[in-house]
């Protein structure tokens with residue numbers, strides 16, 4: 001029997017775990033991604049050949065069998081490794097679960113999933129409309145309009161809502177999901193700053209997380225690179241500021257929080273994660289259209305961590321291979 005033609009929109013962890021499992025089941029999905037690389041919020045900003053920052057997800061850990069299996073595979077392939085196990089906060093407790101990171105950047109964590117895939121970058125999807133028994137997907141680039149039998153959408157729920165406003169069954173579920181933003185600063189100090197601990201969880205009400213990126217495995221020690229993530233409250237209040245303002249203000253808060261004299265700043269940049277975390281997830285594996293050929297998922301279906309993204313992708317792939 002002829003296999004259906006499948007599009008997967010989004011090359012984050014959920015889109016790629018779905019694509020890989022579909023390939024193993026004999027399908028040949030086309031993955032359409034708006035940015036110029038894979039990983040989505042598992043993201044790495046590289047500054048020339050000198051240094052890099054994981055400005056989105058900091059590390060991942062697994063609670064279930066499937067993601068654990070994948071992380072072991074990624075470690076065997078040499079693209080993932082273990083980071084420090086301790087956080088520092090008022091009640092610092094040892095974390096029992098290993099923190100797994102992508103070697104040379106979090107975005108590398110997903111590379112084993114993308115091997116041999118039909119991937120299209122710089123291809124933002126702008127509309128999805130019913131067409132015969134399938135769907136017509138329109139992208140803002142040379143792909144133009146293409147028809148597929150099945151379309152899987154794995155992007156944050158508020159962005160999916162914009163694409164699917166005419167799909168009433170899907171929209172009613174999408175409307176239940178809420179996201180919070182996270183504003184971030186990437187800071188490289190010329191010399192090592194006088195803080196011994198490498199990770200801080202919620203050091204005050206304005207910050208959610210600070211981490212020495214250069215303490216991750218396979219990173220150079222200098223410059224001393226730090227990631228600062230603002231709390232949801234601070235992020236919401238400052239979402240309309242420019243990225244430069246965000247970076248400068250977070251650097252000031254960082255300095256005040258740790259009461260230290262900072263060395264010269266070699267690099268400073270801000271980033272806005274408008275849709276960072278699902279603060280109200282859907283709590284079901286995925287959303288299905290009435291025709292069962294338009295399927296929407298992402299971390300926000302099950303929770304707000306990388307493992308949730310991985311698992312929703314696998315569930316969608318199982319549904320497709322069991323049904324078609």
Ligand SMILES: Cc1cc2nc3c(=O)[nH]c(=O)nc-3n(C[C@H](O)[C@H](O)[C@H](O)COP(=O)(O)OP(=O)(O)OC[C@H]3O[C@@H](n4cnc5c(N)ncnc54)[C@H](O)[C@@H]3O)c2cc1C
Pocket residue numbers: 009010011012013014015032033034035038039040041042055056057058059060061123124125126154155156159182184229273275276277297298299300304305306307308309
């Ligand atoms: C600041 C921050 C810190 C985090 N920290 C952690 C952590 O420490 N541990 C953890 O487990 N998780 C963490 N997370 C959450 C984790 O990053 C996510 O759960 C996971 O990466 C989500 O994967 P996804 O594939 O569902 O979505 P995404 O990664 O968002 O992937 C969606 C993809 O779709 C693409 N896309 C969007 N719209 C379109 C369109 N119209 N057309 C084509 N492509 C499109 C995007 O470019 C993106 O590549 C963090 C997230 C953020 C933002």
